[in-house]
Amino acid sequence: MFPFLTVLVALPALGAALLWALPASALTRVREIALGITVVEAVLFVIMALQFDKGDAGAFQFSETYAWIPQIGASWALGVNGIGLLMVALAVILVPLTILAAWREDKVPARRRHYLALVLLSQAFMVGIFAARDVFLFYVLFEAMLIPLYFLIGSFGGAQRRYAAVKFLLYSLVGGLVMLVGVVALYFVGPGGEQAFLTDNLTGTLDLTTAQERLMFLAFFLAFAIKAPMVPVHTWLPDVAENARPGTTALLVAVLDKIGTFGMLTLCLTLFPEAADWASPVIIVLAVISVIYGALLAIGQKDMMRLVSFTSVSHFGIMVLGIFAFQQTSVEGAALYMFNHGLSTGALFLLVGFLIARTGTADVDAYGGLQRIVPVFAGTFLVVGLSALSLPGLSPFVSEIMVLVGAYPVAAWAVIVSAVSVVLAALYILLTYKKVFTGPAPEAAPATTRDLTLRERLVAWPLVGLMLLLGFAPAIAIDYLREPSADIVAHVTLEEADA
Template sequence: MTNFPWLTVIGLIPLIGAAVVAALPAGVADRAKHIALGTSVLTLVLGIAAALQFTSGSKQQFQLSEQHQWIPQFGVSYSVGVDGIALVMILMAVVLAPVCILAAWQDVPEGGKREKNYFALMLVLETFMVGVFAATDVFLFYVFFEAMLIPVYFLIGSYGGPRRQYAAVKFLLFSLAGGLVMLVGVIALYHYGPGGSEGFLVSKLTGLSIGVVPERLMFVAFFFAFAVKAPMWPVHTWLPDAATEARPATAVLLVGVLDKVGTFGMIRFCLQLFPEASKWATPVVLVLAVISVLYGALLAIGQTDVMRLIAYTSVSHFGFIVLGIFALTSTGGSGATLYMLNHGFSTAALFLIAAMLIARRGSKRIPDFGGWQRITPGLAGVFLVAGLSGLALPGLSSFVSEFLVLVGTFQRYKVAAVIATAGIVLAALYILLMYKRMMTGPEPDLSTSRERVLDITLREKVVVAPLIAAFLVLGFYPKPVLDVLNPAVARTLQYVGVTDPAPTVPTTADGSAK
């Protein structure tokens, strides 16, 4: 089935599901979440089937490719395809979508049209997530990049917390600012590119001789948009507000998947299309990445809102990812791309389990908890596992990726790697202190509560189980995923024109260490 339009079908299924959900008659509106869940599971099955068609050893950059003329007068094509990195990101998106829909089962208790729109927006967002990672035409990527803002804006602004309007507008303004700057770069890229009916194809734009100044300016335009999306310091301030005010399932899709578009774009466009400018900007980017690592971790330690704390941990983690990308080594690149996957699962678990605890306590404030492992030992256990994954405990998924990032960075930029290593210590502080304050201590007095507090329910176990399984599998055996990612990372480094630094350990004539 090599000619089957896998990526188009995977993208269309959620969109069709969204239309069905939105069009449900009032009498059966309560079936909206069931249809949304079924649609997302079907998309996941198709995503797995598409992944089985992918050949990790192929010499082609993109597989499962489709290309059709869209706006030939402006060189725009509907062109989609995946390399190893894009495939892994799409699989992460289609795995997290049903998890989030199931987690959001009771998010809209009033039901009716409001509930229909909520789940329809989540399915529309899934379509855009697949499209943005699959696009191999720069203009098509930009369309999906901007279109993602629409469902997220309404998911936050219409269904979020007390300050939802402020958070939604702030998210929209930051994202639009980055997108408009990127649009200037997209137009300039077409001007300096080959033109014609395929003037926006990534394959046609790779390896162009643009000129030093135009290339650097275009790099800055693209990088700024991706830094906002990632988010990196100092353009990160929209994230804590958006993640705190959004519903937990929305926060997972926002931080766990959508923010990866920023780091994915750095690899796909900044490094591949502007290789010389990427090397020119690397020192500054590394400084920003190290600041993000430390700044995000330090602010996380000081938070009293558990959701805001988790949001700041992501600022720190994205600093590690960008550090690995711009280390320009195969080890760092492999670690960064694997980190993108692992962060999606670990952050999803933290947000969703924290939301389960908040629903029982009625508060997001960490000081309002204490001793809750005595009341909800099951939730406390999975919360601890999720936290340990977030701090990169050996044996859990984040450890492998974080270790590869630091080793790969140390190969070329020792000072940056040593300073960033402090982020590991700070991660242990903010995770363990959070757990200590929320879960340990004497049993709290809940005598005034109207209902008995339940431990983890069956639905919540189904939500958490695939995430915990991902921690363990990717922690102990990441090889299958790395086998898919490594060829794409190696190809990107070839485009940049860099090779791994030579080993500094003296060797004997037969190649062994002295």
């Protein structure tokens, strides 16, 4: 069979190498080349997705397993189940749109080349992480991904970008290194041998003492909680969002941070179900705090990039709540929310980026009355904003409802408190819209007359279209998630029954 996943990982990585190797004379075409690579990637992905057997979405498909470093039990093992497929889809959709959004960002072709090559490199890592079936491979990609991101944040963006890049790196490294202890330990408590890290060999076969399992769960969970920014380890995100380029932030929050929740779902819950069950009360409390705290802070923000990043802290809280409620519907909802949130937040960050590109400021108070001047921009912004506050008809609504309804039987209080965030979401989205797009413009308002250009429409509208499609026909995506979610829930409940 054609090694789809390896090719999907290798293509953007080779593309990045190609961009760096381009002679100076070809640099004027660097955007077209990068976009072309991501389009080929998307086409390949679609061909693969069409062959995906939906009836068996719980199993890993397109599996490839090669010995990589057999001495330490590591394999190059890829494969996707329904959840993985959807996550890879998110990466494949958002990267070309980010490249299109950054079309006019750099004036110097050499800098543009660096930016695009780093974006392509991140795409290779993202696809690899979502498709990894080997814990060691997952870890290696998880950590190595920091390098392109670090340069993306630190080299391109606002005044405090160096500070933001170092903060991001140190948070991620601490999480990653603690996880490393868990990974090393996995080798010794697991079956060992040349395929010691293959998830198939680890799932359900680990025979751990309670203390071992809990410690290892915590080692993994900390890394994922930092990545999917949960209170209290979320503080790197607003700084990064404020200072990195909107395109970088869009990729980071819409796709990369999903690795955190993805890791919780596919590693924490399946490898350490008993410990996950043990930790769930505390994690649910933290999730609810994230939901409310993120939403409250979002209301107070003046900087739109910070604002959107705090809304994400809130939304990630909902996902974590859904995951650690261990109910079929809530887990399905959380997985679906991971995808929908990627579309919605990605679009929101990119739109704010378009606004900044016009005027040079992200300050809410600097704007006013824009909807008369740029009606299409305002309309698109409103729709995307409404998706972030989970308006029925747009896809995030479905997933949020699934999480809240699914989690209600086991954590009613958490659901009730979290539901308040819907009201808060209306506040932060609609207040922002009101300030920026309605009313009189302030005296020194930055002038802009340019409405959404064709290129910008090509970026924003496909995302809006997908949100509408999945808003009215969520079953298209849920079909992929039902079986994997059921498997995950079965792991945990089996352990509960044992205990």
